[in-house]
Amino acid sequence: MIISLQSSLGIQFGRDYLLLVHLKKFLKEIALDCHKMIQAPPDLAEEESASYCSREISRFIKENTIGKDSVWVGLPRNYFLLRFLTLPLSAEENI
Numbered sequence: 001m002i003i004s005l006q007s008s009l010g011i012q013f014g015r016d017y018l019l020l021v022h023l024k025k026f027l028k029e030i031a032l033d034c035h036k037m038i039q040a041p042p043d044l045a046e047e048e049s050a051s052y053c054s055r056e057i058s059r060f061i062k063e064n065t066i067g068k069d070s071v072w073v074g075l076p077r078n079y080f081l082l083r084f085l086t087l088p089l090s091a092e093e094n095i
Helices: 046-063 089-093
Strands: 006-013 017-025 030-039 071-074
Touching: 006 046, 017 046
Parallel strands: 006 071
Antiparallel strands: 006 017, 017 030
């Protein structure tokens, strides 16, 4: 019997797809447990997109009995604003 020490769920939101990947860490290796690429329906309205993704993620978690404690999300660059900050050395020590 092999015991999984850790598990992670990766979620990537694409323009017209949703990619879900579940990895498990064992003593000496990391293994792909399951994955699924979900194409968005072509007639999906923009305002329905969030609820559709939420339902599909919940279904994937339930079907594969995945814990919700370690989730990673990948977003396309056009979904967020990135700003670099320059901090004084004294502030960097407290981070």
